[in-house]
Amino acid sequence: MKLHLLENCMAGGYAQFGSIWKKGAVHDCRFRLINEKKEDVFVQSRITAYWPDGSIKWAAHTADSRAVGECAEIIPGGGGAPESRAKCTETKGGWRFCSPTLSLEIPKSGDVIFRDLKVNGRLRMKNAYLKLLLERHFHVAGLDTQIQYSGRGVLKSAVMEESGPLMWSFRLEGIHELTEIGEQKIPFILRLKLYHDTDRIDIQHTFLFDGDERTDFLKGIGIAATCPLSGETFDRHIRFGTDYGSFHEAASLMLVWDHKRPGPIYERQIRGLPLEKPCIQPCIQSCMQSYMQPYIQPYISSAEEFERLKDIAQNCPVWDHYELAQDSDMHFGIRKRTAGTDRCFLDALHGKRAPGVMAFGGSNGSILMGLKDFWQKYPSGLELQGLAADAAEAVIWIYSPSARAYDYRHYDHRAYAETCYEGFPEVGATPYGVANTNDCSIAFQDEIIPSEDDLNRFAHSVNDPPVYFGEPAYYHDLRAFGYWSLPSRQTQALAWIEEELDRAVDFYLKEVEARHWYGMYDYGDVMHTYDRFRHIWRYDIGGYAWQNTELMPTMWLWLAFLRSGRGEILKLAEAMTRHASDVDVYHLGKLKGLGTRHGVRHWGCSCKEIRIGMAGHYRFHYYLLCDRRFEDVFEDTKDADYSLLSMDPLRYVYGSGQSQLPTHARSGPDWAAMVSNWMTQWERGQDEQYLQKILTGMEDIKAAPLGLMSGPDFEYDPATGHLRYIGESATGGIHLQISLGGPQVWMELADLLGDEKWSELIAQYGRFYYLSPEEKREESRGLVGERVFLYPVMAAAMAAYGAAKLGDHGLALRTVQYLFRALLPDDCDTGFAVSTLADCGNRSVLSEIPWITTNFTSQWCLNAIMVLEFIRDAIPETLEEVRGLLADFPKEELFRTC
Missing domain, CATH: 1.50.10 (Glycosyltransferase)
Structure with a gap:
């Protein structure tokens, strides 16, 4: 079966695609995938449907689109499975996944979905977990009152659906626990995908509504992670994808009124280059060719200058908390504030349609996070709190708490079957049991912040992943x-x-x-x-x-x-x-x-x-x-x-x-x-x-x-x-x-x-x-x-x-x-x-x-x-x-x- 990459898709990252076969023709789930260069590409396959005679009707395949390219052919009767570069070991409490670049633990119970995520041996995420904000509406003594409760996802079951050799898939199921009121609400189904030779994680998040639409309003739901950060605040960066280009800042901006400031530091900082002396030379070697020549020599060449820079930073505002909220399909806003909840936010940028990606980092590297169909499925959001702290909380908000709480109620207390083409005389409206599914991705880089081009490529891979079709x-x-x-x-x-x-x-x-x-x-x-x-x-x-x-x-x-x-x-x-x-x-x-x-x-x-x-x-x-x-x-x-x-x-x-x-x-x-x-x-x-x-x-x-x-x-x-x-x-x-x-x-x-x-x-x-x-x-x-x-x-x-x-x-x-x-x-x-x-x-x-x-x-x-x-x-x-x-x-x- 011949395949080609669909228009507007980019070959990058792993792709999943289906194949169909003639009745009686294929009985073995081993396949070969050959790209346009006539090279064998490693492929992982499973049967998704059978013909009545037991032969394979449909099969699902996973392959690295970078190796597949624009065109390929899938052929029955491949050899043995490729030798994987990753290993996943089941333990009593979960699974331990290790690849050449990525390692993490996936538990079978508890309130985290994975923990101790390391990239190249360095801890990048302490844990990841699910967040819920539920707004309860009450009418007491003639007054309308709202109280917001926070919850965290708790696992009830976990299974490994696929076990390599290229991709591992885990299905986690549970419910959010609202400890303040001793209730469990909003079940979820989560799928994690890990790959044998990349540090990217793909997550599919499904939540189901099981509340009382009269009182339970969805204020926020999302995926969060605790992410250790290191380095000085002037080397802590954040970047959001926007309509055009990106929004990029550092926690401490070196745009200061100080004639003793060493060199053109601010320009260098806004280019995403590190200022801290130990990080200067490696970054110079990895930056774009056009930027290399002016910065062959470090600007901060002495301990005295470095201490002066730290002193300047300590007397600058430290922007610790950033939010991007897509509140409609035609508007998003970015705002920020310094650490603490007892101070105001500043509006930083307004735009139309954000692609739903952010990156943040410090001297220990950067993390990229993205949500597919971000503006199409508004109100959505991206949030980072603790950019200047030892560990930041990063959240992908599937429903942003910046928006008005979602109202599940019907539009009236009666039905209009006789006039408005509704069904039966009773109302019959109930959201109990409806679901919503969203796909997001996480990736990592060694640089303190990805370039604008890197973030744009990541956004494209999140929103338009490679699709192969016959x-x-x-x-x-x-x-x-x-x-x-x-x-x-x-x-x-x-x-x-x-x-x-x-x-x-x-x-x-x-x-x-x-x-x-x-x-x-x-x-x-x-x-x-x-x-x-x-x-x-x-x-x-x-x-x-x-x-x-x-x-x-x-x-x-x-x-x-x-x-x-x-x-x-x-x-x-x-x-x-x-x-x-x-x-x-x-x-x-x-x-x-x-x-x-x-x-x-x-x-x-x-x-x-x-x-x-x-x-x-x-x-x-x-x-x-x-x-x-x-x-x-x-x-x-x-x-x-x-x-x-x-x-x-x-x-x-x-x-x-x-x-x-x-x-x-x-x-x-x-x-x-x-x-x-x-x-x-x-x-x-x-x-x-x-x-x-x-x-x-x-x-x-x-x-x-x-x-x-x-x-x-x-x-x-x-x-x-x-x-x-x-x-x-x-x-x-x-x-x-x-x-x-x-x-x-x-x-x-x-x-x-x-x-x-x-x-x-x-x-x-x-x-x-x-x-x-x-x-x-x-x-x-x-x-x-x-x-x-x-x-x-x-x-x-x-x-x-x-x-x-x-x-x-x-x-x-x-x-x-x-x-x-x-x-x-x-x-x-x-x-x-x-x-x-x-x-x-x-x-x-x-x-x-x-x-x-x-x-x-x-x-x-x-x-x-x-x-x-x-x-x-x-x-x-x-x-x-x-x-x-x-x-x-x-x-x-x-x-x-x-």
Whole structure:
């Protein structure tokens, strides 16, 4: 399998990437990685999915991107594992990791996540730990009161997930302990990655909310470390990444009114060069070539001059405490103060978007720390307290305490199901069990402070780590993730479709920025429906606000990336997947495994359903980018069907006490989502109990009077996986059966199992959907009654599958008609055309698509991508021929205005 480095990524540091293999071709998890120079590159591999015959389907690989370069090839059947330069020894209390440059201890219990970190034998971090600030709100005697409590993460379990030879991964789980009030709140999952030949540490931090939203407000959460520093205060430095260049200062600035000051000390200090005599010559040797010549001789050449410099420093302000806070996606501020809490901060700098990196150090070297998606997931922060002390506390704030405490409450005490497209009459909003995941990195240097270029390179490696991807045709040929097409512009009509697919995704890429869809709990999601009168998205109108995976924008974006290889689409798909899997899904409590339907708040709607947490949204990310956080998500959702015992999705339709089985499920979206979870669990670990659940449900559907078209409401038993047919009733509309990932799951399942009968049911479903109402009633012997088959474009992929399998040219043409008519309600070909308005929506020039909904965009694009795979030949060559095909086609069935 050939791989290449994606655009805007830099080869530097370790990369993780996935590979897919033909069924039956690979059975051994040993691989060779060969770079473009034909050199073997050490690679660490593990299996992430199996084919039904036990052969390897997906594998995850770790390699040093500096050795991999721009292009490489991964080949099955490699030799033995490379000899590692690192060693990790398990002890009773944890693990001791030692590499040629880095050593540290990782405990299995206690309130630190690692301790005694040494680089080249020198202690650089005494310990690292997790911090929590919780703000409690009280209403007493007519007064509103807030009290802030601090907590520290305490480990409950620790396991080593990977054990080299290139990378070691540890999974630490625990909860924050608020000792002041004797409570434990906010569970966490932490992953540490260590490497055999570098001193870099990568940390993934996940926290879950388990508080009472009425009283518990998040004031701050982050990762902290105690870092010994040495040297005089004039050789203690700090540097923050900023919009342009960096902000750099020393604890004691040598810009003083003193004619006895030796030499141009201040200029040298601001260049990041040491002033202390023992450090002068080594630094001169390592500094940039352009700076070497003027400083061949030390400025402080005598003990007398050095003592004079120390005396000057003792009479200068000592800036001990620095903070950078990103309080919105459009502003950050840096402030500082001298030691102590009884004095003010000074504003040092204001900017727009910080890259989320800082470095600090002294005579014993420097430390670099960075947080990915820093400004995108505001309010975030970086803090250093104790720059002038023997040890400093450095904090990566995932949620900055400089911001207002986060309020998890709902926006009202009542629901608006009748007017605002919310779910059920009850409110049902609860944040209990939602999560948030963030990635950060730590690195070390010998210099007292990294150069601006070094810090910028570090920032790039944190925010845009190396990503290796295969050719789209390779994934397509192996049907990775089912059926989808490669782009083709061979005819005018095909070129028009591809143009519209590009315009759609480009519009959303720009909307994220234009509408400021950023924030810790919002970044990655997009909104549901546009308001063409207010010229904003309907952020405040119930089910029209945040999308929360409704109608599969996740799958649309991933397929758009797979067929194009565009890095900017990957970034959007990755952010949406991370957001949806954490924030839109419950990971604790009675709703575990379920997710929340679209709404004003991500956890606000009373509809809690399996479909939001289905693995089909997230397995792209896991198999392509190999992020083990999704293993947690898959574990959280694999048994989500048991949550239906307390959260029946059809409870308002069938009530209680009327069923033979304990709850209900629609064949789509509920059962289809369960199948996605079970299929992923089965292929990941060959767990036959989940395969059996799939087969049980399939047989029940095959036995129903209309096959896959039956129901789609069924009774359901989580213990057995059985579906019980209860007649023809489509709660919520028949379109929900096929617009929420069902077709994609069913088609991939048919191929995975080689089940011809199931494939036939899919084809017949697609054919049946496009029959006239009279034909439907006749063919079903009246069973479907007056059921309305809404939004035919949502069935286009199913119909195209049916047309291809059944060889039905008439069905193919009708599918093409529905696909084009949905986006061309008139005789124009504007499609996803953007309109511009002057001085509107708080913009000098506002770009908008007045009719846009993410529901329509996701479904049209997803169906178009699949239709092209099945019946590309049925599409007319010219747009004139398309218009002719649509001449007598009804316009009232268009979907885009819905």
